[in-house]
Amino acid sequence: MAGFLHQVFSGIATGGIYASVALALVMIYQATHHVNFAQGEMATFSTYLALTLINAGFAYWAALMGAVAISFIAGVAIERILMRPLAEAPVLASVGVFIGLLLIINSLSGWLFDYTIKQFPSPFGGRSLLGGYASAHELGSTAVTLIVLVLVYLFFLHTRLGLAMRAAAFNPVSARLVGIRVGWMLALGWGLAAAIGAVAGVMVAPVVFLDPNMMQGILLYAFAGALLGGIDNPLGAVLGGFAVGVIENLAGAYLVGTELKLSMALVIIVCVLLVKPSGLLGRAVQSRV
Amino acid sequence: MREPLIVVIIACMLFAGTFLLSGYHLFQLTLVAVYAIAILGMTVLTGINGQISLGHGAFYAIGAYTTGILMTTWNVPYWATLPAAAVSCAAFGFLIGLPALRLGGLYLALTTFALAVAVPQVLKYKAAEPWTGGVQGLVIDKPDPPFGLPLTADQWLYLFTLAIGAVIFLVAWNLTRGRIGRAMMAIRDHALAAEAMGIDLALTKTRTFAVSAMCTGVAGSLGAIAVQFVAPDSFGVFVSITLFVGLVVGGVASIPGALFGAVFIEFVPNLADLVSKAAPGAVYGVILIACMYLMPAGVGGTLVHLARRRRSH
Numbered sequence: 001m002a003g004f005l006h007q008v009f010s011g012i013a014t015g016g017i018y019a020s021v022a023l024a025l026v027m028i029y030q031a032t033h034h035v036n037f038a039q040g041e042m043a044t045f046s047t048y049l050a051l052t053l054i055n056a057g058f059a060y061w062a063a064l065m066g067a068v069a070i071s072f073i074a075g076v077a078i079e080r081i082l083m084r085p086l087a088e089a090p091v092l093a094s095v096g097v098f099i100g101l102l103l104i105i106n107s108l109s110g111w112l113f114d115y116t117i118k119q120f121p122s123p124f125g126g127r128s129l130l131g132g133y134a135s136a137h138e139l140g141s142t143a144v145t146l147i148v149l150v151l152v153y154l155f156f157l158h159t160r161l162g163l164a165m166r167a168a169a170f171n172p173v174s175a176r177l178v179g180i181r182v183g184w185m186l187a188l189g190w191g192l193a194a195a196i197g198a199v200a201g202v203m204v205a206p207v208v209f210l211d212p213n214m215m216q217g218i219l220l221y222a223f224a225g226a227l228l229g230g231i232d233n234p235l236g237a238v239l240g241g242f243a244v245g246v247i248e249n250l251a252g253a254y255l256v257g258t259e260l261k262l263s264m265a266l267v268i269i270v271c272v273l274l275v276k277p278s279g280l281l282g283r284a285v286q287s288r289v
Numbered sequence: 290m291r292e293p294l295i296v297v298i299i300a301c302m303l304f305a306g307t308f309l310l311s312g313y314h315l316f317q318l319t320l321v322a323v324y325a326i327a328i329l330g331m332t333v334l335t336g337i338n339g340q341i342s343l344g345h346g347a348f349y350a351i352g353a354y355t356t357g358i359l360m361t362t363w364n365v366p367y368w369a370t371l372p373a374a375a376v377s378c379a380a381f382g383f384l385i386g387l388p389a390l391r392l393g394g395l396y397l398a399l400t401t402f403a404l405a406v407a408v409p410q411v412l413k414y415k416a417a418e419p420w421t422g423g424v425q426g427l428v429i430d431k432p433d434p435p436f437g438l439p440l441t442a443d444q445w446l447y448l449f450t451l452a453i454g455a456v457i458f459l460v461a462w463n464l465t466r467g468r469i470g471r472a473m474m475a476i477r478d479h480a481l482a483a484e485a486m487g488i489d490l491a492l493t494k495t496r497t498f499a500v501s502a503m504c505t506g507v508a509g510s511l512g513a514i515a516v517q518f519v520a521p522d523s524f525g526v527f528v529s530i531t532l533f534v535g536l537v538v539g540g541v542a543s544i545p546g547a548l549f550g551a552v553f554i555e556f557v558p559n560l561a562d563l564v565s566k567a568a569p570g571a572v573y574g575v576i577l578i579a580c581m582y583l584m585p586a587g588v589g590g591t592l593v594h595l596a597r598r599r600r601s602h
Contacts, residue, residue, distance in 0.1 A: 035395055037343075037402065085582070091394035092341055096537050096581045099343070099530060103574030111567030216526065220406050223399055262410045266403045273396055274388050 006134075007249045013138035014207070014221075015245020016145035020200035021215070021222035022241040023152065024193035026234050029226070031169040031189045032087065034094045038101035039197055039222070040215030045105050046071040046198030047205045047214070048113045051120060060123045064202055068195045075194025079187040109212040120205035141203040148199050149238055152192070156234070165189060217262055221248060224268040230282020240279065244268060303451060312443040316515065317555060319447045322454040323512040325551035328535045329461055329544065330504030336542030337465050338497040339477030341394055344385075344401030346529030347408045348378050348502040350519075352509025354412065357427040357519040358420045367432045367514050371453070374510035375503045382502020386495035405529035412521035426520025429513060450511050457504060462544055464500070473497055505532070534573045537580050539587050546589020553588075 021039060028036045036042075046067045053063035082101065086093050124140030156162035167175040168185035176182050201215065208214055221244050229240025247268065252261045272279060306318065327349055334340050355374040359365040365373075385404070389397050413424055421427070434445035464470055472493050475483035484490050513519045531554050539550025557576075558569035584591055 033395070035399055037398075082578070089581075091398070092335070092541065093581045093585065095341055095343070095395070095398050096533075097578050099533060100574040100577035100581070103530065103534075103570045103577065105574075107567035107570030107574065111565060111571070115566065216406055220403050223403060227399075257415075259414055260410060262407045266400075266407045269400055269403050270388050273392055273400065277391065277396075 003253070004250075007253045008246055009134040010138060011246035011249030012242060013134065013142050013245070014204075014249065015225075015242035016142045017200050017204040017218060017241075018221045018225045018245050019238040019241025020145050020148060020196050020203075021218060022226040022229070022237040023149065023234055024196045024200070025222055025226045026231060026237040027189050027193045027196070029231050030234070031165075031186045032083070034083070034098070035223075035231075036193070037095070037098040037219075038105055039193065040219030041102050041105040041109070041212075042071070042075070042194055043197035043201035043218075044210075044212060044215045045109050046194070047120070047201035047210055048109055050198070050202045051118065051205075051210060052113070054121065060121065064199070067202065068198045071194040071198040072191040076187045076191040078194075079190035083190070084183065106212050113212075115212060118210040120202070120210045122206035137206055141207075144199065144203055148196060152196065152234070161188075217265075220262060220265040221245070224265040224272070227269055227272045227279055230279030232283055233279065233281045236279055236281030239281070300455070304448075307440075307444050307448055312441065315443045315447045319443075319450045319515045320512065321548075321551045321555045322447075322450045323508050323515060323551075324532070324535060324554055325508075325547045326454050326457050326511065327505045327508035327532055328539060328547040328550045329458065330501040330506075330508065331532060331536045332539075332541065332544060332547050333461060333465065333473075333504065334497055334501035335536060336540070336546075337470060337477065338473040338494065338501075339394075340389060340494065340498065341398040342401040342501070343398050343533055344404035344408075344529050345501075345505045345532050346524055346526065347401075347404045348382060348505040349509035349512065349528055349532070350408050350412065350524035351378050351381055352506030353513035353519045353524070354421060354427075354509075355506070356510040356513045357422075357429055360429050361422075361427050362420055367429075368449075371507055371510050374506045378506025378509075379499040379503040382506075383495055383499040385502070386498030389498060390491050390494055402526070402529075405526040409521040409525050412524065422520075424521060426518060426523075429517045429519070431517055432514065446515060450515065453507065453511060457507065458544065458547075461504070465544065469493070531573070534577050537577055537587060540589030540591070541587060543587060543589025543593060545592075546587050549588040 021043065024039055024043075025036060028034060028039075049070055050063045050067035053066045054060060058066065078101070082097060083094075086097055122137045122140070124136040156166055164175070164180045165185045165188060167178070168180055168182040169189070172182045175185075200218075204218060205214065208218075222241060225241035225244040226237040227240070228243060229236030229238065231237065244265070248261055248264050251264050252258045256264065303318075307315070310318070327345065330348070331342060331345050334342055334345075352374040355377050356367070356370040359370045359373055360367060385401075388400070392400055412421055414421075415423070431442045432446065432449075433442055434440040438445065440448070465473070472483065472488045475486065475488060476490060476493055480490060516523075535550030535554040536547075537550075538553045539548065540546030557572060561568035561572045580587060586594065
């Protein structure tokens, strides 16, 4: 039983990371119906930025904020420069650009920061708490993740800008008619997604260590989480992310062993798409032909 | 008609190359042929049928491992492993094709991407280690030329790969120009209209997936023989992405384009590697994005377009 609880707790901790990345994916999907294959590499790059700032002598939280701010600007820039011209292009074109972006950012991380695996500091330390069920870093990172999620939630529900962004995603034509600058709202969405990804990267780096491919597996779980919860529903994506974290840990401990954990993500993705393509909380899309 | 002439000239040049080039250059050309076959599989699926796959590295890996396991565990001769690889990949492709039926464009790309990322882990699976060799992988012997032909092993393998590739290209060329090919294209262009015309969507799409997987699987099998080694970490997500880059650069819907794509992914990383370790990825990325903006039809499509324009003048 103790082992089981331990698995559940650490599942929730990693699930928080998946939830953040899933939320980042959903933010871009909602507005543009693109799935950002480069989300993981962007987060990795942001994590490197944070590490560089820490090594330059900044305090941990200042470095995190700095990385988040730079990521936000980079996200906005990528949307304005690269994605805007392809808004109406076929799926293959957007997939191609995302894969291209993935390759470029991945090599950029490797080129600037070297391919060796790096340790990343945690501000919470590694003490075990809650009677040994969870480590301080797990609790701390889950708390940070939850704070980010609540902030995003409040932003979307209780600010004018959040409302405008939701309107732009929900109905771009009508939103434009009431004076919302839809293009900039999409760019802001990208910036926010990049910023959330940065937090997720910094939170997960102490656990999995930092290398240019750090987020590859995590992106996969985030996909699974986003699909499980419903890829057009932010709350669903967050819950899905947590659920996938727990499922992954339990399956790894009791079902398939740690070696096949990544395949669990694939299995979840295929199952969700086959059984309930709209996800648990998503809207079923009906199209008229 | 000048196309047959061009094909004959290229065939003669490739054949002459057997005796003019060094072993290493022949090895590189063998790999070009292997990649061309692999990319051809994606051309049929993505270009002709409109299903995007980012996970063809998985089929490449299955083909390679089928050959590796048959040759090392059961001492099957190398040529006999090709049909086995074809059958196993076609079967696996059919199975993947079934859920793919319900997944439109983006979701299929996402699922196959997940497949690509998961492949190395599955190949490392402990229970299968007696066959797959686990993390270490398998070493394959280089086949000797048959019938006492006065060729080196490199020369023979080059000719063998070339011959298989030629047959597969011919089959693909005919397939896409016949009734089945038109059905595939109709599904790509307008699925509903295609169905109204009496095309069985599910059957055609799953079969296309099977054919595509088979093609890439045979390439994986030939690639394993050429490289003489299969290991889980050589089949990571990067293989799938490389093949995708080759597909886009060559031209998604162009069968000769697969050749250009293969030449690109074989030689450009080597050149870029001279600059820095990170350069190949960056070059791939930049060229991929540039292709999407400037040359969506790829090298193959653009050449065909130019040739048509010249002829019409």
